[in-house]
Amino acid sequence: MPLSDEQKLNMKKRRENILEVATELFATEGYEGTTIKKVSEAANISYGSVFTYFNDKEELFRTVVLDPLNELTEVLFDFNPVADDPICELEKMIKTHIHIFAGMSTYLTLIVQVIGQHTKFSETFSELDQFHNKLLDKVSRLVENGQEKRLLIQQEPFTVASLYTSLLIGIRLNTTDARLSDIWDSYISSIMNLFGPIKK
Amino acid sequence: MPLSDEQKLNMKKRRENILEVATELFATEGYEGTTIKKVSEAANISYGSVFTYFNDKEELFRTVVLDPLNELTEVLFDFNPVADDPICELEKMIKTHIHIFAGMSTYLTLIVQVIGQHTKFSETFSELDQFHNKLLDKVSRLVENGQEKRLLIQQEPFTVASLYTSLLIGIRLNTTDARLSDIWDSYISSIMNLFGPIKK
Amino acid sequence: MPLSDEQKLNMKKRRENILEVATELFATEGYEGTTIKKVSEAANISYGSVFTYFNDKEELFRTVVLDPLNELTEVLFDFNPVADDPICELEKMIKTHIHIFAGMSTYLTLIVQVIGQHTKFSETFSELDQFHNKLLDKVSRLVENGQEKRLLIQQEPFTVASLYTSLLIGIRLNTTDARLSDIWDSYISSIMNLFGPIKK
Amino acid sequence: MPLSDEQKLNMKKRRENILEVATELFATEGYEGTTIKKVSEAANISYGSVFTYFNDKEELFRTVVLDPLNELTEVLFDFNPVADDPICELEKMIKTHIHIFAGMSTYLTLIVQVIGQHTKFSETFSELDQFHNKLLDKVSRLVENGQEKRLLIQQEPFTVASLYTSLLIGIRLNTTDARLSDIWDSYISSIMNLFGPIKK
DNA sequence: TATGAATGAGGATTCATTCAT
DNA sequence: GATGAATGAATCCTCATTCAT
Structure with missing residues (x-):
């Protein structure tokens, strides 16, 4: 079942939200000091969901930087x-x-x-x-x-x-x-x- | 029985060695990325010994910096x-x-x-x-x-x-x-x- | 998605099982003599899971007692x-x-x-x-x-x-x-x- | 070189002192909660000395009890x-x-x-x-x-x-x-x- | 005999990641 | 897709014990 446009938009927003809070956390707490849980909490989603948008922590970091x-x-x-x-x-x-x-x-x-x-x-x-x-x-x-x-x-x-x-x-x-x-x-x-x- | 001068000197050397390798590690791997184990291995001592010289990781870090x-x-x-x-x-x-x-x-x-x-x-x-x-x-x-x-x-x-x-x-x-x-x-x-x- | 009733029941059972084996261990081995590992093994779960149900050892102990x-x-x-x-x-x-x-x-x-x-x-x-x-x-x-x-x-x-x-x-x-x-x-x-x- | 009487008396006193503080500690902190270091500090001696009088922690405990x-x-x-x-x-x-x-x-x-x-x-x-x-x-x-x-x-x-x-x-x-x-x-x-x- | 540095096994706890629901 | 329970590797740290001085 393909995603509706609304859903797609929603996911894009969510992804961007994750990137935003992750930037803040990586910057202030460092790479190892930033946990997926902290990111998910700051983004108001479950930590499992972070992995829906990024394969692993390293990819999240790379994306945030690049x-x-x-x-x-x-x-x-x-x-x-x-x-x-x-x-x-x-x-x-x-x-x-x-x-x-x-x-x-x-x-x-x-x-x-x-x-x-x-x-x-x-x-x-x-x-x-x-x-x-x-x-x-x-x-x-x-x-x-x-x-x-x-x-x-x-x-x-x-x-x-x-x-x-x-x-x-x-x-x-x-x-x-x-x-x-x-x-x-x-x-x-x-x-x-x-x-x-x-x-x- | 107080420590002999030779022992004191030895300890001072050891302590400085720890600080040296710790500086390198903290610098290249970050605070969280640097483990006491890595430090002790780089300094060629047991990890328990690191705690003989520094109460905890945080104190080691502070000393290295200040x-x-x-x-x-x-x-x-x-x-x-x-x-x-x-x-x-x-x-x-x-x-x-x-x-x-x-x-x-x-x-x-x-x-x-x-x-x-x-x-x-x-x-x-x-x-x-x-x-x-x-x-x-x-x-x-x-x-x-x-x-x-x-x-x-x-x-x-x-x-x-x-x-x-x-x-x-x-x-x-x-x-x-x-x-x-x-x-x-x-x-x-x-x-x-x-x-x-x-x-x- | 909230947990299904079956899952909730399962968790309750698991929690009670932990409490049961922990009671036994705390009683026979003492607080310090009881390790989370022993508890998890007796309860047939991973030690990480103990922390899913109790924040720390102290909370587990308190719950077991009270x-x-x-x-x-x-x-x-x-x-x-x-x-x-x-x-x-x-x-x-x-x-x-x-x-x-x-x-x-x-x-x-x-x-x-x-x-x-x-x-x-x-x-x-x-x-x-x-x-x-x-x-x-x-x-x-x-x-x-x-x-x-x-x-x-x-x-x-x-x-x-x-x-x-x-x-x-x-x-x-x-x-x-x-x-x-x-x-x-x-x-x-x-x-x-x-x-x-x-x-x- | 045999010990002088004074030394022997001193050691006896020291031993008794260890037993006394150990009793207090074992009673209030439990067996595992009592460390040799705590005992030695309470007895105002080095922790190495505890092992001069008792082969190991277990023997100390047994002696304290029996x-x-x-x-x-x-x-x-x-x-x-x-x-x-x-x-x-x-x-x-x-x-x-x-x-x-x-x-x-x-x-x-x-x-x-x-x-x-x-x-x-x-x-x-x-x-x-x-x-x-x-x-x-x-x-x-x-x-x-x-x-x-x-x-x-x-x-x-x-x-x-x-x-x-x-x-x-x-x-x-x-x-x-x-x-x-x-x-x-x-x-x-x-x-x-x-x-x-x-x-x- | 007394001391305390050195050692490393073992403990509590954290956390990335997996996966069933 | 979203959730969060389960897992176990890895971390910091403690501590009994050893041993050189």
């Missing part, structure tokens, strides 16, 4: 590396990134764990790493563009890009205060310095 | 905030910090987890946070010094200091490659930009 | 303190009590332990103590009745009642022979003497 | 079964016994446990049982004497003796109040009734 990447791609990669005004583009990019990072506290806490324990979560980490490398690449190209136009000082572009993403994740890590506060905005101009803008 | 702080204080705080040449002092400081961070891969991975799961490790985190605040304070004062001498551009000193420590921990997180490579050295001059040195 | 009290109340308190013929009522009561005590060897052995280690099992003991006090009270009233009718010699009724229940539990303790033997019957008339019946 | 029996024999058997005035002898005996039982709260709690768990402590229990039987025997003979002299009503002497010792241990069990209170004295005359004294 699922949001698609959505993230769109916003994180939304800048033009060959822009005519690279400084302006850089500022826009930083602003966008900062806002995203400020608002994704829980998810990024999770990411930090995967990175920190990359040998344990090697497969999942590997996907994350690829994602990161693509971002580094695109940022590098924008930096290169700025340097060619003599608007940024000469530095190894990839190094700068690496420092930039390091700074982003570092800020997220250091700001345990989960609120998207003004603090984040005050960071923007200072971060810009990292790229070495040339004053005219 | 014990190195004293030693770290000495090297991390080794700079003069009221130096006559703040730029030079800043460069020296960055160099020192970078080398420390580059060499403490395992321990810092652990720190990252405590910060990431600060609600879970609230007590331990709290001590870490105090340590961090003291460092921020001292760095801030050096930045202020540089700004007063018109050698650094005007930025909120505490913000810059925060970005600086965020960058340090971020680099450590992003550089899963554990080797103390040349890369780290190449970072130094770029990091300097964060502080906004004024070219004359 | 659960039978309700049932016991009915039979142990089944006498009339204001009976017209207190002597006859007393004899009937003794007979009933003796038969109950003779037949509950295992459970009473357990009770003896809780009383003996009352500081260790203080909470459980407290409930038992209340139960005992109620019984003492009712017996006292019957004794008083007999004394008022000049059918029993004058003695402090509560003291006599106390001696009576002490005697009951003492007999149970001394009669390690578990069988409900004729011995018990031979006790009845002798026990009667404790109450000091007046020969006419 | 050692006092010799001393007890003297006081408990101190009555004359062929006394000319059996009633008076009986009263004296009861008084003595009551006082002993009132004052040995801890030890008797321990005895109760051995009796209750006689299958577990079968060997130790067996010695206790022999002791008990001897006492029953001697009390029986006194009862018989009384009956022959027509000072006690006719009852199976051994039954009465059994009820008597049951009553003693039962009182001890029921009187969790450890103090040697007046209550015990008030019991004496009532207990006498058990033997069925004939009023003249």
Whole structure:
């Protein structure tokens, strides 16, 4: 008996609900510290049902970590590396990134764990790493563009890009205060310095 | 009959050995993922012996995290905030910090987890946070010094200091490659930009 | 989907089976000497299942001790303190009590332990103590009745009642022979003497 | 090198101290609930030392239970079964016994446990049982004497003796109040009734 | 003899996963 | 598909006992 559309929708909602509460739990309690029972309770379903949507705990974890990447791609990669005004583009990019990072506290806490324990979560980490490398690449190209136009000082572009993403994740890590506060905005101009803008 | 000196020394060595392997395990496998059995095997002792040195797993973890702080204080705080040449002092400081961070891969991975799961490790985190605040304070004062001498551009000193420590921990997180490579050295001059040195 | 009636019945049976074998084990091996593994093996279930029915060992123990009290109340308190013929009522009561005590060897052995280690099992003991006090009270009233009718010699009724229940539990303790033997019957008339019946 | 007299005395004292605290612990915490460490701490010695005096925990327990029996024999058997005035002898005996039982709260709690768990402590229990039987025997003979002299009503002497010792241990069990209170004295005359004294 | 570190068997409990209903 | 009872591997920890000092 095939499922009705309503049922399908219901299951999708349920699945998403599980992912949401699981993200929170994995982030705050860690992988081993998160039990299927806790997840099911937070999602208001029986623990047996979790296995209806995910084959095992590991798959749940992987999904929680990797699922949001698609959505993230769109916003994180939304800048033009060959822009005519690279400084302006850089500022826009930083602003966008900062806002995203400020608002994704829980998810990024999770990411930090995967990175920190990359040998344990090697497969999942590997996907994350690829994602990161693509971002580094695109940022590098924008930096290169700025340097060619003599608007940024000469530095190894990839190094700068690496420092930039390091700074982003570092800020997220250091700001345990989960609120998207003004603090984040005050960071923007200072971060810009990292790229070495040339004053005219 | 009190223990002989040789025995005491032996116990100290053993204890340190446990801490060493435990640091490695906690860092790579996480708190829950690290079992006392694994620790004892890595330390080549019986698991019962772990409890001779530490009352329980939690105490072992706390010791692993907090014990190195004293030693770290000495090297991390080794700079003069009221130096006559703040730029030079800043460069020296960055160099020192970078080398420390580059060499403490395992321990810092652990720190990252405590910060990431600060609600879970609230007590331990709290001590870490105090340590961090003291460092921020001292760095801030050096930045202020540089700004007063018109050698650094005007930025909120505490913000810059925060970005600086965020960058340090971020680099450590992003550089899963554990080797103390040349890369780290190449970072130094770029990091300097964060502080906004004024070219004359 | 709620559990079917058959399943519920099955669980009830299983629970009762656990209680039964646990009573036996706690009685003969003591609290600490009784392991969950032994209980589960005696009940022919996995040890994990014991925790499906009882949160922990302590709860299992408490249930084993306190659960039978309700049932016991009915039979142990089944006498009339204001009976017209207190002597006859007393004899009937003794007979009933003796038969109950003779037949509950295992459970009473357990009770003896809780009383003996009352500081260790203080909470459980407290409930038992209340139960005992109620019984003492009712017996006292019957004794008083007999004394008022000049059918029993004058003695402090509560003291006599106390001696009576002490005697009951003492007999149970001394009669390690578990069988409900004729011995018990031979006790009845002798026990009667404790109450000091007046020969006419 | 033989031990000096002083050392020997010291060891004897230490041994007795261990037995004393062990009695208390075994009585209140049970056999399994009592650890060698607890014993050694209560006795203010190292736990290794306990094994200097007793080969293992079981031997310590056995000694704690059986050692006092010799001393007890003297006081408990101190009555004359062929006394000319059996009633008076009986009263004296009861008084003595009551006082002993009132004052040995801890030890008797321990005895109760051995009796209750006689299958577990079968060997130790067996010695206790022999002791008990001897006492029953001697009390029986006194009862018989009384009956022959027509000072006690006719009852199976051994039954009465059994009820008597049951009553003693039962009182001890029921009187969790450890103090040697007046209550015990008030019991004496009532207990006498058990033997069925004939009023003249 | 006294001490206490080392050992590892054994205990309570947790938890992912299976599966009957 | 949803539920939750059943299972048993695996975990932390305790503790009797051994033994070197």
